[in-house]
Amino acid sequence: MRTDLLAALQRHLEKLEATIPRKRKRRFDMSTYYKRGTKSCGTAACALGEACFVPELRRAGLRLCRASGTFMVPEFKNAIGYAAAMDLFDISFGDAMDLFNPDHYTALQNIKPKHVAVRIAKLIEKHS
Secondary structure, X not given: OOHHHHHHHHHHHHHHHHOOHHHOOOEEOOOOOXXXXXXXXXXXXXXXXXHOOOHHHHHHOOEEEEEEOOEEEEEEOOEEOHHHHHHHHOOOHHXXXXXXXXXXXXXXXXXXXXXXXXXXXXXXXXXX
């Protein structure tokens, strides 16, 4: 497991949480990897989409690639989406789903960056 890369994403999400939503570059939305917005509907990204803007993760090879129209997906070594997360962070499918799939946050209606950051911290702690 790449705890160093997971910790970098955790720090990014914690900073994002501390930023007033209207001051953020992208709207946090766990239902889309990354969607370029318009003036009326801003750009949105989930935790894995946000990961594509973390310098340490970009240096490791994580990128956004076009899926269709304004939608983009995370890509790492030809794997996309959850598979990219599995390969980048060296985590299981179950761990990738628990961190990045919005359906795995069933008790929450409004998933925030801090919720994902807490899960990342627990995963790191569990494996250290």
